[in-house]
Amino acid sequence: MSARRPFYFVGRAVEAMARRPSVAFVSILTIFVAAFVIGLFAAVLRGGERLLGAWAGEIHISVYLDPAADLDAARAAAQTAAPGRTVEAVSAPVALQRFRASLGAQGALLDGLRPDLLPPSVEVRAPGIALAEARSLAARLQGVPGAREVDYGNAWLERLERLLQRLRWAGIGLFVALALGAAVLVANTLRLGVFARRDEIDIMRLVGATDLFVETPFLLEGLLQGLAGGVLAAGALVGICALALPGLATAGLPLARSEVLPPALIGAVVGGGAALGLLASALAVGRELGRRAR
Amino acid sequence: MIQLFHVHKQYPGEAPALLDVSLGIEKGEFVFLTGPSGAGKSTLMRLVFCAEVATSGQLLVFGRNVAKVKPSQVPYLRRSIGVVFQDFKLLPDRTVAENVAFPLEVRGLAPREVKRKVSAILGSVGLDLKAGKFPLSLSGGEQQRVAVARALVGDPALLLADEPTGNLDPERTLEVMDLLHAANARGTTVLVATHDRTLLERYKKRVVALERGRVMTDGAEIRRTGFA
Numbered sequence: 137m138s139a140r141r142p143f144y145f146v147g148r149a150v151e152a153m154a155r156r157p158s159v160a161f162v163s164i165l166t167i168f169v170a171a172f173v174i175g176l177f178a179a180v181l182r183g184g185e186r187l188l189g190a191w192a193g194e195i196h197i198s199v200y201l202d203p204a205a206d207l208d209a210a211r212a213a214a215q216t217a218a219p220g221r222t223v224e225a226v227s228a229p230v231a232l233q234r235f236r237a238s239l240g241a242q243g244a245l246l247d248g249l250r251p252d253l254l255p256p257s258v259e260v261r262a263p264g265i266a267l268a269e270a271r272s273l274a275a276r277l278q279g280v281p282g283a284r285e286v287d288y289g290n291a292w293l294e295r296l297e298r299l300l301q302r303l304r305w306a307g308i309g310l311f312v313a314l315a316l317g318a319a320v321l322v323a324n325t326l327r328l329g330v331f332a333r334r335d336e337i338d339i340m341r342l343v344g345a346t347d348l349f350v351e352t353p354f355l356l357e358g359l360l361q362g363l364a365g366g367v368l369a370a371g372a373l374v375g376i377c378a379l380a381l382p383g384l385a386t387a388g389l390p391l392a393r394s395e396v397l398p399p400a401l402i403g404a405v406v407g408g409g410a411a412l413g414l415l416a417s418a419l420a421v422g423r424e425l426g427r428r429a430r
Numbered sequence: 431m432i433q434l435f436h437v438h439k440q441y442p443g444e445a446p447a448l449l450d451v452s453l454g455i456e457k458g459e460f461v462f463l464t465g466p467s468g469a470g471k472s473t474l475m476r477l478v479f480c481a482e483v484a485t486s487g488q489l490l491v492f493g494r495n496v497a498k499v500k501p502s503q504v505p506y507l508r509r510s511i512g513v514v515f516q517d518f519k520l521l522p523d524r525t526v527a528e529n530v531a532f533p534l535e536v537r538g539l540a541p542r543e544v545k546r547k548v549s550a551i552l553g554s555v556g557l558d559l560k561a562g563k564f565p566l567s568l569s570g571g572e573q574q575r576v577a578v579a580r581a582l583v584g585d586p587a588l589l590l591a592d593e594p595t596g597n598l599d600p601e602r603t604l605e606v607m608d609l610l611h612a613a614n615a616r617g618t619t620v621l622v623a624t625h626d627r628t629l630l631e632r633y634k635k636r637v638v639a640l641e642r643g644r645v646m647t648d649g650a651e652i653r654r655t656g657f658a
Contacts, residue, residue, distance in 0.1 A: 141538060155523055336521055342479075343533035343580070344509035346502070 362413020
């Protein structure tokens with residue numbers, strides 16, 4: 137293949153799209169929808185993970201102690217178990233006092249109760265800690281002398297993470313299903329283009345074109361259409377982020393665009409669209425050439 | 431150039447298209463292949479340009495057994511064969527020049543060389559002024575001249591023409607036949623399938639007559655043995 141051949145094939149691919157703009161439009165649209173849906177799902181999943189990370193950063197672990205436990209010894213043990221973390225010993229009366237304060241005007245309801253109603257505890261604050269680390273820290277704190285119960289305090293985070301984990305698996309399944317479905321759909325769409333040019337293929341073969349010569353413009357066409365669909369999908373995702381993120385921030389879900397839609401994800405959407413177009417056109421032209429053996 | 435030894439071609443569920451056909455065509459010959467519809471003329475042509483494979487027997491083209499030519503090598507064999515069809519097989523959305531340039535583009539010739547050769551061949555078939563026209567704006571005779579130009583632009587050693595004048599009036603028929611004749615005079619071996627008896631009588635070339643897949647008469651054989 138001489139050096140000018142790539143330009144010849146690109147020229148033929150562009151020319152073919154210009155000759156049948158409706159077929160090219162449908163192919164680009166199909167790839168756009170597939171890349172957009174997959175990209176949107178990935179962005180939502182990333183947003184959820186980021187929010188989880190942010191919330192997990194406020195983890196606060198309470199180690200409830202036996203009423204007879206040595207508070208100072210427990211605090212020292214907790215400090216050893218959680219080096220570098222803020223550890224506070226809270227006696228039973230202080231705990232009740234704080235509870236009363238948290239009730240505000242209704243704190244009077246607690247009047248007359250025993251001051252040792254609530255158990256003494258050791259409170260460990262671990263800002264910026266990941267959920268997995270928090271879990272392991274909580275396990276270590278079980279060994280504090282006199283510890284009766286370690287309240288994770290963030291049980292709902294566990295549930296949220298389980299949900300995200302399921303979503304991640306569902307995402308992988310959805311991604312595979314969408315990618316396969318999109319490849320078949322795009323392949324069928326591109327087959328329309330190949331079918332519309334079957335006379336051209338016959339004549340090319342008649343005058344001595346190799347399969348590579350016949351296939352290359354179709355593959356480039358698929359690649360270019362995929363690239364166009366991917367770029368449009370990435371643009372649409374950026375647009376949706378620009379519209380949705382300010383509203384989410386107002387609703388207490390602060391997310392930056394780079395967290396939801398990082399450059400790597402934008403690149404993956406564009407590259408995925410191009411790969412999808414290439415794969416689909418390879419399927420389409422391969423099937424058509426296979427049907428026309430020799 | 432072309433040799434067939436006991437070639438048999440059978441399509442599933444149909445009568446044999448070719449039955450024990452043996453014949454040889456020498457380099458530089460002009461041969462008419464004739465016979466009624468369904469006699470096997472087109473099948474024989476398709477075997478020669480490797481669009482089909484014989485069910486049994488041997489077919490040699492340029493000394494190569496086509497049954498043993500690898501699929502990847504078929505395109506290179508075809509580049510030495512020009513083909514003309516009754517229905518022209520031109521691409522309607524490409525200009526005359528683009529249609530004729532196709533075989534040269536397939537071979538990877540430089541654009542300047544393509545332009546030069548296309549211009550020369552269109553001049554030789556009298557269509558140099560129609561280079562920028564689209565096929566459907568031309569008459570049937572002109573379209574067939576474009577098809578002949580496309581078949582000849584790559585200087586093939588062998589030209590196959592399957593009923594090339596079947597859609598043309600007598601005057602246009604002679605124009606196209608003259609082009610084939612001129613190609614033969616320049617050294618190209620020409621095999622023309624036709625059932626037009628006036629052509630056989632006018633051009634006095636070797637005639638191979640097929641009927642129901644068998645060779646009924648062969649001009650070369652008649653010359654050699656004196657029996658029809």
